[in-house]
Amino acid sequence: xxxxxxxxxxxxxxxxxxxxxxxxxxxxxxxxxxxxxxxxxxxxxxxxxxxxxxxxxxxxxxxxxxxxxxxxxxxxxxxxxxxxxxxxxxxxxxxxxxxxxxxxxxxxxxxxxxxx
Amino acid sequence: xxxxxxxxxxxxxxxxxxxxxxxxxxxxxxxxxxxxxxxxxxxxxxxxxxxxxxxxxxxxxxxxxxxxxxxxxxxxxxxxxxxxxxxxxxxxxxxxxxxxxxxxxxxxxxxxxxxxxxxxxxxxxxxxxxxxxxxxxxxxxxxxxxxxxxxxxxxxxxxxxxxxxxxxxxxxxxxxxxxxxxxxxxxxxxxxxxxxxxxxxxxxxxxxxxxxxxxxxxxxxxxxxxxxxxxxxxxxxxxxxxxxxxxxxxxxxxxxxxxxxxxxxxxxxxxxxxxxxxxxxxxxxxxxxxxxxxxxxxxxxxxxxxxxxxxxxxxxxxxxxxxxxxxxxxxxxxxxxxxxxxxxxxxxxxxxxxxxxx
Numbered sequence: 178x179x180x181x182x183x184x185x186x187x188x189x190x191x192x193x194x195x196x197x198x199x200x201x202x203x204x205x206x207x208x209x210x211x212x213x214x215x216x217x218x219x220x221x222x223x224x225x226x227x228x229x230x231x232x233x234x235x236x237x238x239x240x241x242x243x244x245x246x247x248x249x250x251x252x253x254x255x256x257x258x259x260x261x262x263x264x265x266x267x268x269x270x271x272x273x274x275x276x277x278x279x280x281x282x283x284x285x286x287x288x289x290x291x292x293x
Numbered sequence: 294x295x296x297x298x299x300x301x302x303x304x305x306x307x308x309x310x311x312x313x314x315x316x317x318x319x320x321x322x323x324x325x326x327x328x329x330x331x332x333x334x335x336x337x338x339x340x341x342x343x344x345x346x347x348x349x350x351x352x353x354x355x356x357x358x359x360x361x362x363x364x365x366x367x368x369x370x371x372x373x374x375x376x377x378x379x380x381x382x383x384x385x386x387x388x389x390x391x392x393x394x395x396x397x398x399x400x401x402x403x404x405x406x407x408x409x410x411x412x413x414x415x416x417x418x419x420x421x422x423x424x425x426x427x428x429x430x431x432x433x434x435x436x437x438x439x440x441x442x443x444x445x446x447x448x449x450x451x452x453x454x455x456x457x458x459x460x461x462x463x464x465x466x467x468x469x470x471x472x473x474x475x476x477x478x479x480x481x482x483x484x485x486x487x488x489x490x491x492x493x494x495x496x497x498x499x500x501x502x503x504x505x506x507x508x509x510x511x512x513x514x515x516x517x518x519x520x521x522x523x524x525x526x527x528x529x530x531x532x533x534x535x536x537x538x539x540x541x542x543x544x545x546x547x548x549x550x551x552x553x554x555x556x557x558x559x560x561x562x563x564x565x566x567x568x569x570x571x572x573x574x575x576x577x578x579x580x581x582x583x584x585x586x587x588x589x590x591x592x593x594x595x596x597x598x599x600x601x602x603x604x605x606x607x608x609x610x611x612x613x614x615x616x617x618x619x620x621x622x623x624x625x626x627x628x629x630x631x632x633x634x635x636x637x638x639x640x641x642x643x644x645x646x647x648x649x650x651x
Contacts, residue, residue: 182583208503209587210613212598225585225596225613230521232585254503254621258613265337275326282333282650291338 185223185234191246194224194237198248201226201233208252213262215293219243220266239268249274257281265292295323298632302331306409306636309646313623313639317632325627327620333650337610344605345371345580346445352597355612356648357438358401359590361394363612365443370586370597371607372445375578380571383447384526388563389460390434390442391588392556396467397426398591399549399556402643403474406546409640410487415477422470429463432456447573457564464557471553478550488543492626492638495540502622505615506593507552508642511545513538518589530562545641579605590615592643614648 188194202208206226214221216238222245224235239245247270249256259270260281267279267290283289296317302310310331316324336355340348352367353360365387372379404419427437433456434440441449478484494502499512509516517534519527535551537544580601587596593615600609619642626638 183585202501207500209594210596210611210618212609212611214600214609223598225598230516230518234585252501252503253624254618257617257621280330282330284330291335 183223183232183234185236188235188237191237191239191243194222194235195246195248195251197235198224198226198251201228201235202251204228206233208248208254211255211258211262213266213268213292215266220262220268222262224248244269244271246271247273264290266290267293294318300635300639302328304636306405306640307644308405309644311644311646311649313627313635315627315632315635320632322627322630322632322635325624327623329646329650331650332647336651337612340607340610342606345601345607348607348610349444350439350441352612353439353441355614355651356645358398358645359394359592359595359648360438361390361440361442362588362590362595364441365391366586366588366590366595366597367599367610368443368445369588370584370599371580371601373584373586374580374582374599374601375445375576377446377574377576379447379574381526381568382451382570383572385563385567386448386450386452386572387443388526388530389452389560389567390430390440392560392563393426393430393460394440395556395591396553396560397423397430399553400426402549402591402640403478403546406637406640407484409636410483412483415474418470419474422467422474425463425467429459432459444573446576447571449573451572452567457567460560461564464560468554468557471550471557475550478546484546485543487634487637488546488641489541491542491634492630492641493539493541494622494626496538498625499540499622502625503618504593504622504642505618506589506591506643507535507545507548508593508619508622510534510536511548511641512540516594518587518594521587526563527559529566530559532559542637542641549643579603580607583609592616592645592648593618612651614645614651616642616645616649620644620649 206228209225209227212223218241220239226233256274260277300313302312312328314326353364400423404416407415431437494512496513581603583600596613598611602608
């Protein structure tokens with residue numbers, strides 16, 4: 178176990194993430210970014226939201242093969258980072274506002290999912 | 294009838310390659326789609342082969358304009374993992390070089406912006422004034438672009454009496470030059486004609502669009518991470534965030550002009566309060582745990598996430614740069630404006646594509 182971890186609220190499902198993100202927006206939070214980590218055979222997503230210089234982090238484990246729901250319908254600005262993780266980690270986000278389909282950065286001849 | 298035309302990746306007003314597919318109805322934009330990937334270098338992957346100290350140099354090379362603040366933010370993030378306090382003098386040195394970084398970045402942007410609407414003499418003046426800042430940075434750090442002022446544990450170089458005299462002398466000159474620039478950028482008929490009322494973002498829209506930095510503060514949102522607890526040194530220096538409320542291109546320009554004075558004030562105050570003592574704390578071992586560090590770069594909030602696993606190499610480094618946060622706002626501000634104004638609007642987010650793509 179890591180000694181010092183960031184404070185984050187564990188999310189049980191992708192639907193819970195959507196609800197929590199919507200609630201955060203209603204509560205006046207700004208979407209700062211999302212972090213993606215490799216974990217076990219899946220991925221861990223940390224949604225980072227900011228209000229008055231204080232962060233609220235939501236941590237969600239994406240099971241292998243699962244397609245997490247995009248939050249770009251709530252925060253449009255999330256579309257770039259979600260597309261980035263489609264490129265670099267091979268994730269697929271459901272409901273992306275604009276889907277570059279794995280080619281935000283990478284060309285057809287680029288290495289596939291280089292951070293996966 | 295609609296037409297789709299490419300704006301970039303090579304364009305006279307773009308210092309770096311980025312492409313926008315613009316959908317036009319006659320000469321009015323009705324849709325915009327950004328296209329990235331021209332300078333993606335995979336720097337977050339590079340940490341696999343570099344230890345956490347060497348990664349400082351990688352972070353500084355993300356961008357040639359805000360290199361110092363990339364290095365500073367990264368080292369502060371790793372210091373969180375080590376739970377170490379660095380000497381106060383090192384913090385002051387970081388602030389001084391970081392703010393010098395902001396001054397030359399804003400002068401660079403003002404020049405590019407003037408160039409964007411064809412005001413060539415103004416462009417020359419801005420870049421000429423910026424040279425004095427770069428000259429001083431070269432003298433105190435040894436390099437014009439990559440300053441390498443920060444290392445894990447403190448500062449990598451100390452400031453001498455000679456350095457401080459150089460900085461103060463340069464600031465006197467630059468401050469008077471900025472006053473001249475202010476007259477033009479704030480009052481000139483041409484500048485106002487091209488920027489007032491253009492691509493207006495309301496306070497709520499700018500906030501919900503996730504914008505940061507002068508783009509956000511230009512819409513009346515009081516948000517500047519120099520007020521945040523991790524940077525509490527700024528409070529002692531009398532920092533005051535610059536906020537303009539109109540939300541248009543003119544407003545974003547004003548924020549950057551007035552921030553030059555704020556940075557000059559901060560540097561002077563930091564020099565007057567510069568404590569004596571060590572500039573670094575020895576760090577032993579390898580980092581473990583995870584941490585998020587945010588600072589205010591010239592273009593806005595940068596977010597560094599680091600995760601260590603007890604080895605010399607970090608397990609994960611994630612960087613969310615300010616332009617990455619500001620690009621989506623173009624999807625909201627470009628529709629409805631004329632094609633001729635697209636360069637102005639794009640430039641007012643101060644796009645840094647090397648930062649964005651890393």
